[in-house]
Amino acid sequence: MTTKITVLVGTMTGTAQLVAQELELTWDDGDTLVETLLMDGLDASVFEREGVFLICTSTYGQGDVPDNAKKLYEDLQAKRPDLSQLRYGVFGLGDRTYAETFNFGGKRFDDLLAELGAQRIGERVQHDASSGVLPEETAAEWGAEWLEQARAAAAQTA
Numbered sequence: 145m146t147t148k149i150t151v152l153v154g155t156m157t158g159t160a161q162l163v164a165q166e167l168e169l170t171w172d173d174g175d176t177l178v179e180t181l182l183m184d185g186l187d188a189s190v191f192e193r194e195g196v197f198l199i200c201t202s203t204y205g206q207g208d209v210p211d212n213a214k215k216l217y218e219d220l221q222a223k224r225p226d227l228s229q230l231r232y233g234v235f236g237l238g239d240r241t242y243a244e245t246f247n248f249g250g251k252r253f254d255d256l257l258a259e260l261g262a263q264r265i266g267e268r269v270q271h272d273a274s275s276g277v278l279p280e281e282t283a284a285e286w287g288a289e290w291l292e293q294a295r296a297a298a299a300q301t302a
Contacts, residue, residue, distance in 0.1 A: 147298045148195025149291075151180040154213030154249060156204050159279060160237055163271075164200045166280040167235075167287050176291065184212045187219040196265065196294045197232040199253045207245025209252055220256055228261035231297040233290055235283060239273040246270070265293045 149171060151164045164180045172178040181190070183201075191197065204210045209217045236250020247270040254268050269286055271279045 145299060146174075147176045147295045148193075149176060149178045149198060149294060150190070150193055150195060151178060151198045151200055152183050152186070152190065152216070153180060154183045154199070154201030154210040154216075154253075156202060156210045156212075159273075160200045160202045160210075160235075163235060163237070163279045163283045164198075166283050167198070167200075170284060170287055171291055176295070182212060183210075183216045186216045188216070188223045188225050190216065191225065191227055191230055191262075196298050197230065198235060198290075198294075199232060199250065199257075200235045200237075201249040201253060202237040203239075203242075203245060203247055203249035207242075207248030207252075209249045213249070213253075217252065217256065220260065224260060226261055227257060228263075229301060230257065230260075230262035231265050231294070231301060232257055232262055233265045233294065234268040235271070235286070236269060237271045237273065237279055241274050246272070263297075265297050266290050 238247035
């Protein structure tokens with residue numbers, strides 16, 4: 145059975161997009177089809193797609209979602225769709241030097257999706273830019289285990 149994963153990217157500087165591309169290269173192997181979409185212009189209907197989702201987002205400003213993710217985030221808040229069939233993961237990017245709002249972009253999406261009934265797969269990743277570890281390296285290490293969990297979740301909902 146083929147597992148479909150849609151990676152939704154919220155980014156200001158492109159770092160989250162690099163992480164998504166790394167994961168897509170690693171995961172897209174014939175058994176798994178991966179499509180990466182920048183959140184620009186997306187609304188809640190994106191979650192009608194088949195398969196599992198990964199939110200890959202940075203944090204911007206005072207703990208906000210990136211500009212290109214605002215429309216999707218606000219549309220989910222306004223429409224409040226039933227996402228009880230949705231399985232998702234979160235790879236958040238942040239910088240711990242901003243302690244008050246560290247990784248809030250990922251946290252905001254995680255909290256909202258959970259409120260709407262979606263079920264998270266695995267733990268939310270909170271990459272720290274000040275750690276000295278590249279986010280792509282963190283993604284590569286984390287990605288293999290998450291992919292197994294995603295495949296299992298996709299098989300349950302199929």
